[in-house]
Amino acid sequence: MFPKLLHPLSAVAALLLSIAAHAEGQGQTVQDQTAQGRANAPVFRLELNGAAPEGDACRLTFVATNDLGATLEASGFEMVLFDAKGMVDRMTVFDFGRMPRGKTLVKRFDVPKTDCAGLSRILVNGAARCEGEGIDARTCGDALATGNKTELAFSK
Structure with missing residues (x-):
């Protein structure tokens, strides 16, 4: 039933x-x-790939990949370098220049009068320049992904 x-x-x-x-x-x-x-999300990859003495400077080597979907006519990032005690040593802008869409480039920057062993960390404070067709000024900072192959701490 x-x-x-x-x-x-x-x-x-x-x-x-x-x-x-x-x-x-x-x-x-x-x-x-x-x-x-x-x-599939747009990303700008920035890897700290090396930190080595170069004369009286510390040479920082970065591997940068533009997967934002558009060529950047100008790109630069403000970075903060911290000493061994964790105190801010300096703030500077590293200019990565023109970054073609989908391209990976290696860029080197010499930080004068700096001993690499005296650095403890590098912080990407933000994008100082991010210009390209259809790219908003905040895009590089918002889409930034960091990587690190050194003993220094590196982050955004």
Whole structure:
């Protein structure tokens, strides 16, 4: 007479199976879609790749990749250098110049009268210049991703 009632846990399991089958049919999980969204987001990658003495200067080597989707006619970042005690040693702008779309470039900057061993960290304070067609002035700073291959701390 009365239909047989499902156990509440069976109903939940059936619902979860239905959702999983639908997601499988879509070909991507939520995690895949989120990762893909991040992978497609515009990014300017800046890696501190080296810090070595060069005469009385500290030579900093950066690997920069412009994946913003447009050529930058001008790009530069204000950086803060901290001494071994964690105190601000100086603030300076490193000018990366023209950065073609999708291009990776290596740039070197000599910081005069600076011993690399006396530095503890470098902070990217923000983008000082970020100019290109369809590029908002804040784009470089907002889309900045840092990496580091040195013993110095390097972050944004």
